[in-house]
Amino acid sequence: MAPRKIIIDTDPGQDDAVAILLALASPEEVEVLGITAVAGNVPLALTEKNARIVCELAGRPETRVFAGCDKPLTRTLVTAEHVHGKTGLDGPQMADPTMPLQDQHGVDFIIETLRAEPAGTVTLCPLGPLTNIALAFQRAPELVEKVQEIVLMGGAYFEVGNITPAAEFNIYVDPEAAKIVFDAGVPIVVMPLDVTHKALTTRPRVDAFRAMGTKVGEMVAAWTDFFERFDKEKYGSEGAPLHDPCVIAYLIRPELFSGRHVNVEIETSSELTLGMTVADWWRVTNRPANALFMGDMDAEGFFALLAERLARL
Ligand code: BDR
Ligand code: CA
Numbered sequence: 001m002a003p004r005k006i007i008i009d010t011d012p013g014q015d016d017a018v019a020i021l022l023a024l025a026s027p028e029e030v031e032v033l034g035i036t037a038v039a040g041n042v043p044l045a046l047t048e049k050n051a052r053i054v055c056e057l058a059g060r061p062e063t064r065v066f067a068g069c070d071k072p073l074t075r076t077l078v079t080a081e082h083v084h085g086k087t088g089l090d091g092p093q094m095a096d097p098t099m100p101l102q103d104q105h106g107v108d109f110i111i112e113t114l115r116a117e118p119a120g121t122v123t124l125c126p127l128g129p130l131t132n133i134a135l136a137f138q139r140a141p142e143l144v145e146k147v148q149e150i151v152l153m154g155g156a157y158f159e160v161g162n163i164t165p166a167a168e169f170n171i172y173v174d175p176e177a178a179k180i181v182f183d184a185g186v187p188i189v190v191m192p193l194d195v196t197h198k199a200l201t202t203r204p205r206v207d208a209f210r211a212m213g214t215k216v217g218e219m220v221a222a223w224t225d226f227f228e229r230f231d232k233e234k235y236g237s238e239g240a241p242l243h244d245p246c247v248i249a250y251l252i253r254p255e256l257f258s259g260r261h262v263n264v265e266i267e268t269s270s271e272l273t274l275g276m277t278v279a280d281w282w283r284v285t286n287r288p289a290n291a292l293f294m295g296d297m298d299a300e301g302f303f304a305l306l307a308e309r310l311a312r313l
Contacts, residue, residue, distance in 0.1 A: 003031040004123055004148075004251055007110060009068070010244070011040025011128030012050035013084055014091065014223035018306070019127055019244035020051065021216060022252075024058040025309040029252045033113055033122070034064040036106030040128035040173055041080045042088035044070040047128070050089045052097035057219060058313050061099035068106025068132035072174035080169055083230050091226030092219055110136040114143040123251070126152040126181075127244040129170050134177035137184055149187045151251060153244045154178065155264065155277030156193035157293065164275070168193050171266060172275030179266040188291040190264065191246040192277065195257065195294045199246055201228060201239035205303050209310065216313040242306075246294075249302050252309075256301045259294035263287035 008023060010016045023030050035055070037048035048067040055063040071077045084090060102109070110132060114122055124147060126133055137144050154170035155178075156162070163169040171178045182188065201224040210221040228240040250257055263285060267276040279293050 003027060003029055005031050005033050005117065005121055006123045006125050006251065007033050007036060007113060009036045009038060009124060009126040009128065009132050010051060011038050011042070011047045012054060013041040013047070013088055013128070013244065014227045015242050015244040016127045017050065017054045017089060017223060018220055018242055019248050020054045021058050021220070021313060022245050022248045022306060022309055024055070024060045024063065025312045026248070026252050030248065032063060034066060034109055036066045036068045036109060036132050038068045038106070038128045038132045039070045039077050040170065041084045043077065043079065044068070046088045048101055049097060050087070052099050052101065053089065053094055056097050056099055057216060064102050066102045066104055066106035066109045069135060072129060072131050073134060073176045075174065075176070078163070078173050080163070083227060085226060089223065092222035106132050107135045107139065111140045111143060114140070114146045119146040120148045122146070123148045124150045125247050126150065126154070127247060129173035130154070130177040130181045131174045134174070134180040137180055144184050144186060147186045149189065150181065151189040151247050153191045153196065153247050155190055155279070157277065157279040157281050159193035159197055161276070162193060166273040167275030168277065171277055175266050175268045175275040178275070179268050182264055182266055182290060189250060190291050190293045191243070191250065192293060195297045196241045196243035196246050198297050198299050199242045199302055200237060200299065201242060203239070206239070208303070208307050212311050214311065214313065216310055220310060245306060246297065246302070249305055253301065253305055256298045256305070257294045258296045259292050261289040262291065262293050263289055264291045264293060
């Protein structure tokens, strides 16, 4: 089968970085048409730079990286340096990238690509706040139906929240954008915290990255060592969740994940629960299903896939 054409929309972020590496290491299953950066974990100037650092690390400097929106649709940007460090990719020392940033705005790239490609052949993979995707849908609503699928990391049901008691970071940062995307009528697959909190970087898993004996293995181990400290201290967990690579892993091995087709609504007005993903997991309403909301994953299979693919780079 031909590889699936994808656009990765991202705010690297160590876990975003691993997701990008996984995609670039998997050309049989995915063809990365471009990477659009968005403001999220850190401001845009850093996320677009980090995306280029990661492409160079993967040995793929020809990958096109675009800068998208530098702030949410209507709100002030909230960032997560407390998790990812000042640069967003804190951990190992890294040189500035030499590959260029594309001149075109990320949102224009998304629009132009959807316009140019046959209907139903482009999958969008958002790994950060949904600002770029929502703006593309607002500007070119006629292109929404051309999207094959959106596979995104965001939200939570049983795990509830990680940036507020009620909300997951990516949705919380731009809830208005999330609402536009969830209301768009595109097939959506959601990797919420319920799943990603099972993708934990335990010591043997990090050691396996390091044991690859490659620069990529060393970097991934150093990144995870860095951002683990936050989750270990805060949640007392064994390691840190590799949230965003779950999106790419789903495109490669969907059978690693299971979930339910349910209705998901986004809270945009309540101060207390802003950005909450109200997933009708128990189907207690008649609201139509608009997303495949994942609930479980095979973490061993996921880390085996990561190790196999990252070793190629
Ligand atoms: C999400 O927020 C970011 O900090 C991570 O990169 C991930 O996309 C997890 O809530
Ligand atoms: Ca992210």
